[in-house]
Amino acid sequence: MAFMKTLLSLISLLSSALLLHATVEGPKTITLSLIHPFSPHSPFYPGNITDMEKITLLIQGTQARMHHLFSTMRERNWNGSSEVDDIVAPVQRSNLFYVAQVGIGSFSAFTGRKDMPYFLVIDTGSQLTWVQCEGCDPCIPLQQPNFPYNRSNSYKPIPCGDPTCPTPRQPCFESFCGFRIGYGGDSPPLTVGAIVRETLTFTSDFRGTEAYNNLFLGCGFKSYNYNFPPEKIGGILGLGFAGNFNLPFLNQVGKKRFSYCLSISEHPNSQLNIGEGAKMVGPKVLSTPLLRGSNEALYYLDLQDISIQNVPLRLQGSFSEGSAIDTGCPMTILVSNVYARVRIGFVQYFAQFHIQPFDSGSKPREVSLLDLCFPIPHGFNMFPTMTFHFRGADLVVQPTGILLAGSNYVCVALQSGSITMIGAYQQTQFKFSYDFELGDRTRGEIGALRFAPQNCGSPA
Template structure:
């Protein structure tokens, strides 16, 4: 149950550079391979940092993610138009993103009109795919040139008021179909621009490429308050958030009914994110409904209770507003009253082994930014499981997905916050499938989340 192994499992999902292995229309999915971000080959490689610094990166990433998703504000009458749809997008650099290399546009100097390569952060909390475009003012820092949309042979503009504009009420940016993203606080980051139609191209295992034509793509022209460390390599967002039958999310545009991912357990072994593919089936597969919630781009679950080492905490009715499952948040966040009960549950469990948590007087200076940490007696290995009891399915999180072990202490990787959100650290060693062909629409279900225990470093 080594800390570094579990930490690497998490980061490989959250902070990985995703390189496309294959993009084949039909029954096969788009398959993205994950590369560990702390590898020197990753665009997010932070250099030689300590274990404590790595844990603190997770906590900082979770705080930023919560601000982006749940502190959003709507802009009215910007640029003289009506209210523009507010799309929650995680675009501030934290080193905690999926990215995929995507070819954008068609340019004649390249064979067969190949697109220019850009790294886009994959975000299940965003409904729109967008890239920063040439002519932006102001712009966020980007290591490569901004996308030269006017020189692309496949570029098609969408006029303001055109009935095909996918944003509500045909909102406009100047004379074009427009979008605006506003997220975070103190001050909020924001991007505004035009929605265009373009070609996105992915490399194939077979040496060629696979292209998807005439897709909606946001072209960012005005960006404020981004704090990217240099050199920044993220050019925009690949949106996998939910938006019903509308066509903005990438998986809807390419006609895929599901996507899935699995966290690997080693930095030396690749894992995959799939967009499309067959329904996940088998005797061990569990299923719980995906629900609508207050943030229309996110995926909500009916969390009914939590157990510590099979002891129910009897929290029924405590999860007001629903519970989000999010691959973009490193650490699970619990409402304050829920967190208080879970904290007591862990404290009571370790009391039987005469292990007491650090308080403000005994807390070592070098602990990470976590509330609940304990001294780790030599040879101790009786760590508990934590179970999330969803409607119809129990997600049993093993100790590797709960505790960060560093030298002579361990900490519980949970946070108190304004929402209940199941983060990626608690999703380790499972394969998750978000399936939009399943679910009872009459009951307000938008699909089903299916999951199964899996050694994510092994072949399917």
């Protein structure tokens, strides 16, 4: 069945574990090529694993993310924003990483290039970019040397108490401007270090390099409880909400928008753009406001209702806590009362074809962590869409962004939780642009999310 094959290939992506290989098209736009982690071209290629093992990674990653966000939502950092960092789920549970290769520092005698390249986890919920530095103890295990900051020609320390220190509410690290990033959970990953100024360089396969000088960079000297299995990840590239703060990467490089497109397949590349190239226009482009929420580093939307195959569930008023959108969350989480009604909607849809969900005793063993699964007769292809009705825009998710497939069954890729968050599984085959030059500030809008359907594996 063609649909089943498409779903099975999609499972490979739906860990949202895409590798970003950094390239730059020019001074106005930073362009990052998205490479699937299960591709043999990825440095994080896990070898041949089964579709069920990929499903398990997806489920466990979502559960860990949900636990992390809920358990740390009350924590605050130096700007009054939450200390939640999007990578906690993949760090602790699986290989669900967005990663960019970024050059750091300036080395006149460094063989082959002027900087040192590191893979940094892309984090849309963090305002701090940091790399593990030489002299760390304890350290995250790496297969390459930690960043030798003292040998970099562009390294500039910031003394403790200096008025340019972007983290004045954080304790100093020894005699320098300091940072402390905690990730929540029972045995939380934690990094402590100094804020410095450095040069970050994005390399291009076609047009050389683009360097950004004098940026704030965290130099990690103490890291606890991390579990990066490939031992190739050196730190974090923070793309969280910038606001008026000096620390976030977007503000430092002077960019007002970024966009990404998550491919349905692990073979073609797609892109993440930061800058002018992220602008979206056209008759098919829809727009909804970006809002602040309980976690000020995350991006929130005004979700008003949900439909299953064009049948509204009449959920108005059910999203009082808001709905975040997160590329790092493998699949969508719905607050428990909303999930219960969405579940009924799927059951009612399949009932018209005389298909009833598995009960707890008959559900396939390999998908025991998923709540709602249906046996699928041979040749059946009447699968539903799911529409998220945002203020001013409807995100119509096709069946390949909703269902996980086995040999003779499908499961709904949603989970119940304490928050509502649109995950990466439901974002595939759309291009999304986060544009902070748009939005009505008098109504509390921080920007606009623009989106349109797109084949993310082909140039756009």
